[in-house]
Amino acid sequence: MMPQRFACELEARDAAQTAMAAAERQKCEEAEAFVCLTGTKSMSVEHNKILGGSVIRDSQVFVRVVDRGRMGVAFTNSLDADSLKGCVSAAKRLAKANDVDPKWCGFAGRTGPYRTIGGIEDESIESITMDDLRNGARAMVDSALAEAVGITVTSCQLDAVTRTIAVYNTSGVEACFRDARTSANCGTVSGHGSTVSPDCYDGRVSRSADIDYSAVGSTCASVARACAVSAEARTEESQVIFAPGSIGFPFNGLLSVILSRACSGESAIQKTTFLAGLKGHRVGPRQLTITDDPLTAGLVGSRPFDDEGVASRRTPIIADGVFRGFVWNSYHGSIAKRKSTGNAVRDLSTGYVTSAPHNISVKPGRRSLHDLVSEVDRGYLVWGCQGAHTSNVETGDFSFVASPGFLIERGAIVGCVKGAMLSGNVLEILSGIEKVGGDVTDFGNMVCPSLLVGGMKVTTA
């Protein structure tokens, strides 16, 4: 029997080739087929109880066709020849209704052999069973509940995901790769009713089947436990330590949300980024280096090529505190007269291909989070940024609630503060960085340590 990985690659390539053949038969001038096959096994927990599991087999095919400079995009989730043919016809029909794009420069061409990136396809992930996930979920819940009396595990989700991506186009790209990841997310609260803590989250994502589920549960619960002791915040300007999750989580990490849009070449062209015009300017201290790094072995954001089939590469965003430039796909790059940096990222709802970083990596320092806390005379530790997703990604302005947030006095955490707001601009955070931690965490789209930032505006009632 053929190993699963080869069967999936064959299926993805076959679907891409079938779509391309249909495009040729329908006389499309230019065409591209993007195929993404995923297999997900999950286990979920609600209120300390293992609720259920799921298996999801998903296939997604996007076809882009261009006729006389007019583009149409269509999607199907069926891989049979008729559906793929229908998808090409739909894309062609839409192209006819579209306007000519005078800036269209053709699909990305072949860029030579792709680099092999180690550690992105651990075959043991494929063989994770529902029993493994159930045992992991139980370990996570048990370790959280053992951390303290009064902890509730509000929700947990454990996933094992395999994915195969194929990109084919009429410019000669015929690319395919397969990867895998596991993830575990845990949410806890302490207390009850009026005394309940904020939601405390912790999570891990990995390219291997090596997540320590007990550690995720106990870390999360230890944060909730710390919330049981309260402290008073005050309106002031203060030092603030951002824990890795508060800046790196995909949805609610402050830098993850803002930087992923701000360093996009598309935003640069539209002048909808506060980084426009800052290339070559100092935006942070010398110890601040941020790179888009899709090549390092074993990172969750690593991949051999982007969503147009252009080879991945490392792209400096901030080096030694100086803003070095944006990341580009082939289309936006051509408008700006720059080469693609291999940063095409496809919106899997619409098929639109934007320019975006794959894996924002902040170069770590040497201090542990504990060291950073011990160096603060008065300040705050932000574990989560409530409302970071509402930040203005064009201006870099933010205003969020530290939730949970902790008051630090004389190098020690005093207690959890209720409703402390932090507001300002991301450029103030970058320029205010005093120390970079060494506690690097991989969030899948961002790899970052804790940051100690001075001069942050804190507001309370």
Next chain:
Amino acid sequence: MEVGQLLDVLSRGLDSRGAKDASHIELRADDTIQLAIDVRDDRVEVLSQRSDLGHSARVLCDGSWGFAVSHGIRDIGSTVADAATVARAVGDHDDDDRVKLADVRSQKRSIKSGLEMPLDEVSNSDKLRFLQGVCVSVRNSDPRISTVRASYRELTGKRYLVTDEGTVSEMEVSSIYLMCTASGADGSRVGSARDEVARASTGWELFEDTEPKERISERLVRKLRGQLDGVACKRGSFHCVLGPRVVGMLAHEALGHLSEADYFASGAFAGKEGKLIAPEDVSMVDSPKVKDGFGNIDLDDEGVAPVKVTLIEHGRLKDKMTNREWAARLGCRPTGSARAETYRVPPIIRMRNTYFEKGDQSLEELLEGVKSGYYCGDVRGGQAEANSSFQVAIQDCYEVKHGEIGKPVRNLAISGIALDSLRLIDGLGKDFGMESSYCGKSDQYMATSDGGPHMRFLKGGIIFGGEE
């Protein structure tokens, strides 16, 4: 495939040999098309069509849920068997932990949208021209505006549900979501604003009648000008009046989520049933059907006929939103609040249309009471926490001096602890308005509306995270 056939195929899946020990089987299928058009200024960025045909099975075996998804609508028996296998693997429960479901009456529904101008009868070219018209209208309104984007999504097609208890439903879908954003600069000051229009069960007549491009443009330009011309917001807590869209966001984020049964038990409302948590003139509901509601539903995704839920009545915490599982656990009725974004995900407890009931004061009367404070008119998203902490980003705000609306205010978010804030409501308007958008929970984005009347809060109720 014909509709009748699809329902037949789904119904046959209920007899899967692989799930003979299942105590409950629920099958859902979607046959939908999403049209996406994004126009930036006069250029089309996205013109795409997404056809989804797939099914899922949710099965209860040994007191645990198993869920399986597959594309297309073939081999449904295998999907059911997969879901049952997953459920059995979860097994090994104490009796108290076994999932039980509240009994419901089976439903046979065939819901037609019956629209004046069905979306598939309007050409894509006409839709493009409309969106380009919006962008041009906004762009031409103020020379400081540098770029305008109109993102249009329509979802049409059908969604199906069959259960082994005899529920069979087939629902036509026709929803519209349009988000327009504009950015500009005045010297070194950069600003941006957005406007959302969203309706469930609507045709293109929405843009012919109630939301023509001029109205959308006027709203968006006003909000952007506020960002470009506005003064900085002070930091701290102030006497303030919140408009219906902001009040709606509070209803949804700060209070609605905590009244979802799955959040309730571990949230700040636990143990407060029947207790006074707000002034006695404050009432709040979640309704499955309101005029122009984006969260309108005829049947939930477990096949339960949805009912209106009174969350706060005369200041006292009252009912919760439930699905069948939580209704059984809590010994109350299922409220028809189980909703799934697509067939790809299982239904979870969600709000529909959540709003505060009206009071009796005019906006002028509410403003009169504010010597120095703020008026917040529109939002740009928000988030809530288990301890009732809320954060709402504001994109349309004004100073209030001696009861009069003053200068626009730029860039801010408001926050608070809802249980503290509610007690500081000191005025309710007799007007009413709603906002519509998508709400994220457990990685599912669901169409919802929320609203209420104007509402005034005493100092201490709302924190303003401003620049100064």
